[in-house]
Amino acid sequence: MTTFTDLNLCPELITTLKDLGYKQPTPVQAQAIPLVLAGHDLIAEAQTGTGKTASFALPMIDRLSRTPVEGEYHEIRGLILTPTRELAAQVGEHTLEYGRLLGMRVISIFGGVRFDNQIRKMKRGADILVATPGRLLDMLVQKKLSLAHLEMLVFDEADRMLDLGFIGEIRQLLAYMPEQRQTLLFSATLNDSVEVLADKLLREPKRVAIAARNSASQQVKQSVYAVDNGDKADVLSFLIHGGNWRQTLVFTRTKKRADQLTAELLEEGISAVAIHGDRTQRERTAALAAFTAGEVRVLVATDVAARGLDIDALPQVVNYDLPNQPEAYVHRIGRTGRAGQQGRAISLVAPDERRFLQDISALIGKPLQLQPVPILENGKLIEGGKLPEKKRNQSGKTRKGGANTKAASKAAKRAPLQPEEPVAPDTPGKRPSLFGR
Structure with a gap:
């Protein structure tokens, strides 16, 4: 059995x-x-x-600690780029914790907070900087910091960084960095765009592949329920009440849907908060803290806002809307079934989303079969049965055994939500070609 000592990390890190x-x-x-x-x-x-954060943070801290800095000001020698604010904050917290015994100065900078406050944080420099590309570029352009002494560069969640259209910022950032550096690239999936980025930035890289490409976690039980779009809110309410779910992350395709669903859950007596690109960083941080602390049962999020959330032992994830990019499904359900724990991923699939379901099944190499919404028997949700021949897009309330709940029966009377285009408004427009290639 391999131990951290076997990895030749320094004694201070082993103790930490x-x-x-x-x-x-x-x-x-x-x-x-x-x-x-x-x-x-x-x-x-x-x-x-x-555990990928520790995979780059621990050896970075170890290598930088071998040449300690003398003097009050610390030049930036390690840089970790992340695609989202939440991930930058979380990676920064973990890295600071790992490097505490070695006196490692770690600072996170990202958008959504006052620029001048972050400039003040950087007055004494940092050994390791964790940053989102946009805010970092702003500081470099205004000459508020320098990367001239950079030794190690990490791209965390590189696939998502490219999905969000950051390739332009990445190209500009490279001009501020020395060519002689160690570069690490971590990604949940290695698509063609990531491979092109790696080919441009890395020199004779070693490769590590832990999960099969584009695979869904083996620790996650995946269920797919056929539901009319207008019934989704009531069906979700029924599942939460019937299953007595306490900590549930729900994904919607748009910011409007996230706010709308949150309001409907609150009306059903289910505590819920939403995070998305229109919320301030303070609001997003507070929502995540309330959810993590168990003060609210449901966190409703868009893909952009949820990427990088670090929540231990999250029992279930719900795809209220299927993503129109099948890779996003893999990222979503990766929020549960972590660190050896069992998890659940539930998808509510309307008739017009079945094409997305086919794409997801093809990507993960596993057929995801539509089934009726479970029924409630003796206080437990019971799955099984076949979809009715004439009502395959119904929410399951027609199954033998009676209606699911008041919420499920009410679904038939609800007016359907206004249809929306299957796009992610948090995501910038078309991605430019990588480095002109």
């Missing part, structure tokens, strides 16, 4: 990991850490929840 309760490295940590410590560039393909 022991204090944090880390017993042994995950597969991605066991494979990636020695390669990074040896100075290699690295491409790592690993799903969310596999």
